[in-house]
Amino acid sequence: MIPPEFDYVAPTTLQEAIAVLEQKPDAKILAGGHSLIPLLKFRLASVNTLVDINRIDGLSYIREEGGWLKIGAMTREADLEHDPLIGQKYPLLADAARMIADPLVRNMATVGGNLAHADPANDHPAVMLAYGAVIVAAGPNGLREIPITQFFTDLFTTALAPNEILSEIRIPAHKAGNGGCYQKLERKVGDYATAAVAVQIHIGANGVCDTAGIGLTNVGPMPIKAVAAEQALVGSKLDDGAIKRAAQLAADAAQPQSDYRGTEEYKRALVKTLTVRALRKALERASN
Amino acid sequence: MSKHKITVTVNGQPRQAEVPARLLLVHFIRETLGLTGTHIGCDTTSCGACTVLLNGRAVKSCTILAVQANGGEITTVEGLAQNGKLHPIQEGFHMEHGLQCGFCTPGMMLSAIALLKQNPNPTEDDIRWGLSGNLCRCTGYVNIVKAVQYAAEKLRAER
Numbered sequence: 154m155i156p157p158e159f160d161y162v163a164p165t166t167l168q169e170a171i172a173v174l175e176q177k178p179d180a181k182i183l184a185g186g187h188s189l190i191p192l193l194k195f196r197l198a199s200v201n202t203l204v205d206i207n208r209i210d211g212l213s214y215i216r217e218e219g220g221w222l223k224i225g226a227m228t229r230e231a232d233l234e235h236d237p238l239i240g241q242k243y244p245l246l247a248d249a250a251r252m253i254a255d256p257l258v259r260n261m262a263t264v265g266g267n268l269a270h271a272d273p274a275n276d277h278p279a280v281m282l283a284y285g286a287v288i289v290a291a292g293p294n295g296l297r298e299i300p301i302t303q304f305f306t307d308l309f310t311t312a313l314a315p316n317e318i319l320s321e322i323r324i325p326a327h328k329a330g331n332g333g334c335y336q337k338l339e340r341k342v343g344d345y346a347t348a349a350v351a352v353q354i355h356i357g358a359n360g361v362c363d364t365a366g367i368g369l370t371n372v373g374p375m376p377i378k379a380v381a382a383e384q385a386l387v388g389s390k391l392d393d394g395a396i397k398r399a400a401q402l403a404a405d406a407a408q409p410q411s412d413y414r415g416t417e418e419y420k421r422a423l424v425k426t427l428t429v430r431a432l433r434k435a436l437e438r439a440s441n
Numbered sequence: 442m443s444k445h446k447i448t449v450t451v452n453g454q455p456r457q458a459e460v461p462a463r464l465l466l467v468h469f470i471r472e473t474l475g476l477t478g479t480h481i482g483c484d485t486t487s488c489g490a491c492t493v494l495l496n497g498r499a500v501k502s503c504t505i506l507a508v509q510a511n512g513g514e515i516t517t518v519e520g521l522a523q524n525g526k527l528h529p530i531q532e533g534f535h536m537e538h539g540l541q542c543g544f545c546t547p548g549m550m551l552s553a554i555a556l557l558k559q560n561p562n563p564t565e566d567d568i569r570w571g572l573s574g575n576l577c578r579c580t581g582y583v584n585i586v587k588a589v590q591y592a593a594e595k596l597r598a599e600r
Binding site for chain 2: 159160186190191193195205235254256257260342343
């Protein structure tokens, strides 16, 4: 399959890229390209200008700084998967990175692209909702911070303006008592989730959960933050009863549709089971 | 539609061409350069038959634009044998009967090379995980795993 015709530019600075976006409002940013190029080949998308940001230096990094884990937008999924800091301190992110598409796709696909594409079937949106991440957008007037809860505005739609580029993702830095887990059921490697659940918790010195984040993948028109389930966990010791109550609330928050991956009822039950598993694993990790 | 002059080093040889922006890397390799060892299977980023090494990383060339590879280094299956001597991964597929129809084999071998560079001593699970972006419809993968184990051993011995 051949993509439709388009113009292509490959700026070497963010400023240049933003200037192109200002001149050509219908331009589209090319990051890893592993959602966009298939869409173009299927002719589900067309674009007059592709702005390739792969040649801009300084957009690929993973570092802790000022109480945040900062991830450059062009960081490849494979880099997350193999990063020792992520492996040791950010298990939710490490779990998700291993489950995204397949190893060949992960060599190209980027964290920023996964978020900016805003596909509710993508994995990072739910992960970032669970972490309470902040998205940094670069625009003509400098940088703007967008809380993840305000980032996804509709199906495939974000709060990014047409002249803005997602440049960084910030996750609250790991502290003792944090634990996280991503549980995803996929029919085969490379498929999107039938459903997946991201969990990030903090257990205080008294053994009580004081922070909880839960994000749901591919069970609604947008990535879902299971707020009632999160609230039910805060102040509890995450015993079996509390975990099961929260899992039911997460399943209630899901808005799945029946399709070839399963019925609505099945997907809701799946969210419940995956939430139980993710919470148990997150608790185990928080205790270590 | 914009056209672009690109220079790419393919199997050690610098190659230049003027390409339309929408030309996919796999078509550049097969049609512009005539290197038909890189196959087109699903054409939808699923099967891995089009796998090549781009700057040392195994990637699906049906989902990359040729212009994106400008300035880069590409290895295709044609670049594996040196001076008429098969690469250890090719020898492994030969010795362990790692192919039947052979359609997936170039992609399998390039993915395996990238895997062995990162992990010279992989377990069976590591190999299956590392090749999980490449589909084979003949072998059931058993002999492909053996072929990669063969190559791993041979490459370790060469070190």
